[in-house]
Amino acid sequence: MNRLINPIFALVVGVVTVLSFVAPDLPMFQRPELARIFFWHFPCPILATCLLIGGAYMSWQYLRTNDLRWDIRALAMQELAYVFCLLTMATGMIFSKAQWGAWWQNDPRQTSFLLVLMLYFAYFAYRAATQDTLRRASNSAALALATFIPAMFLIYVFPRLDPIQSFHPSDSVMKGKIHGWYAYITLLVFALVTIITVVMYRMRVRTAEILRNLEEDSNGSMESHGGNSAPTGVVRPISLPRED
Amino acid sequence: MAAIPPLLVWFALYLYLAKINRTVQKIEEIQSKK
Numbered sequence: 001m002n003r004l005i006n007p008i009f010a011l012v013v014g015v016v017t018v019l020s021f022v023a024p025d026l027p028m029f030q031r032p033e034l035a036r037i038f039f040w041h042f043p044c045p046i047l048a049t050c051l052l053i054g055g056a057y058m059s060w061q062y063l064r065t066n067d068l069r070w071d072i073r074a075l076a077m078q079e080l081a082y083v084f085c086l087l088t089m090a091t092g093m094i095f096s097k098a099q100w101g102a103w104w105q106n107d108p109r110q111t112s113f114l115l116v117l118m119l120y121f122a123y124f125a126y127r128a129a130t131q132d133t134l135r136r137a138s139n140s141a142a143l144a145l146a147t148f149i150p151a152m153f154l155i156y157v158f159p160r161l162d163p164i165q166s167f168h169p170s171d172s173v174m175k176g177k178i179h180g181w182y183a184y185i186t187l188l189v190f191a192l193v194t195i196i197t198v199v200m201y202r203m204r205v206r207t208a209e210i211l212r213n214l215e216e217d218s219n220g221s222m223e224s225h226g227g228n229s230a231p232t233g234v235v236r237p238i239s240l241p242r243e244d
Numbered sequence: 245m246a247a248i249p250p251l252l253v254w255f256a257l258y259l260y261l262a263k264i265n266r267t268v269q270k271i272e273e274i275q276s277k278k
Contacts, residue, residue: 040249083256091249207267214274
């Protein structure tokens, strides 16, 4: 039975992808045949948000426990969140071209999302630049937590503020404008991409944990046993008895 | 143009899978040295 799961899942992915092309055009769009971009654009920011929330939670757990397993989990969440942030931007730009005629038009939604991408780029740049495992884990956890609230503000609050005029609709789903074929296929795509994301998250965490354990074993790493102690070669000041 | 978003989504997930696969290869390398 287990051997059948992968081919069946691949078949379902194929069928849903084909279904997304068979769906009828939506006349309310500038180019009705391109409305089906929605199936692939809509799940991306939702998943990115869920992963960013997960990443912030795991970063907080790391700061609370100092357990490096939380750092690995937080990193996996943030990486996947960034993948979906990039996909949101890319599919959004294609949508923008199809619906409003330009790839980039300085729309507040596009601009605020670009800022989110830049904020989280700093997270990965910091991690790439820091060699010390414990310092990297604690500082990047703090950075992830500090970035989370501004990111949520930029994604969900800023584009909806009164003076902000955006082409991007905010209420298509809430007002029931997405129904029938479009609702079903969007849900199917959302479910499939979510399942694949969860599987990849688990694989990423598992492999990263095994690799860290192996590297610790082969290096006899100090970090796992004496992370709070000073590195070798540091001369500590000591108090000597006074010779009076 | 409607074909680009699904391709992008699957390709991005494939690339992430390739990144995981690189970690697996690294694990195998370390294990083979032992």
